[in-house]
Amino acid sequence: MKKIKVSLIYPAGDVGKPITYHLVKDFNLVINILHADINLNKMGKLVLDIEGEEEDIENGLKFVEEQGIKYKLFTKTIIWQEDDCIHCGACTAVCPSNALSMDKADWSLTFDKEKCLVCELCVKSCPLNVMCVSI
Ligand code: SF4
Ligand code: SF4
Numbered sequence: 001m002k003k004i005k006v007s008l009i010y011p012a013g014d015v016g017k018p019i020t021y022h023l024v025k026d027f028n029l030v031i032n033i034l035h036a037d038i039n040l041n042k043m044g045k046l047v048l049d050i051e052g053e054e055e056d057i058e059n060g061l062k063f064v065e066e067q068g069i070k071y072k073l074f075t076k077t078i079i080w081q082e083d084d085c086i087h088c089g090a091c092t093a094v095c096p097s098n099a100l101s102m103d104k105a106d107w108s109l110t111f112d113k114e115k116c117l118v119c120e121l122c123v124k125s126c127p128l129n130v131m132c133v134s135i
Contacts, residue, residue: 015044
């Protein structure tokens with residue numbers, strides 16, 4: 001089994017295509033939608049975790065392309081250098097996916113990598129350069 005993170009870019013007019021339905025039904029893939037920016041008459045963007053057999057993932061991505069939808073694989077990850085973090089919370093204000101949040105029990109920062117969209121906004125927002133990008 002393999003797991004990838006990918007963004008799908010839908011051209012205007014194509015956001016209604018049931019792509020995720022087909023990825024699940026026809027290619028046996030497990031889909032987790034991390035972020036959706038969909039507007040019926042404009043371009044749309046979906047960020048997905050896709051899990052399945054390597055061949056099924058390849059065929060699923062080929063199907064996506066055949067539907068006229070571009071995809072981009074995430075190759076980078078975000079590293080939280082926890083020991084240097086002062087838990088100021090500044091990064092949580094810019095995180096669009098709630099991957100970064102404050103634990104209300106002790107107001108410490110928590111980082112849920114699974115939800116991360118690798119948008120890098122936290123990297124720019126951290127006053128101590130605690131968040132960085134790894135390739
Ligand atoms: S902005 Fe930087 S120092 Fe502040 S909580 Fe986030 S990672 Fe930690
Ligand atoms: S890169 Fe940072 S701001 Fe963007 S989703 Fe990931 S944790 Fe949140």
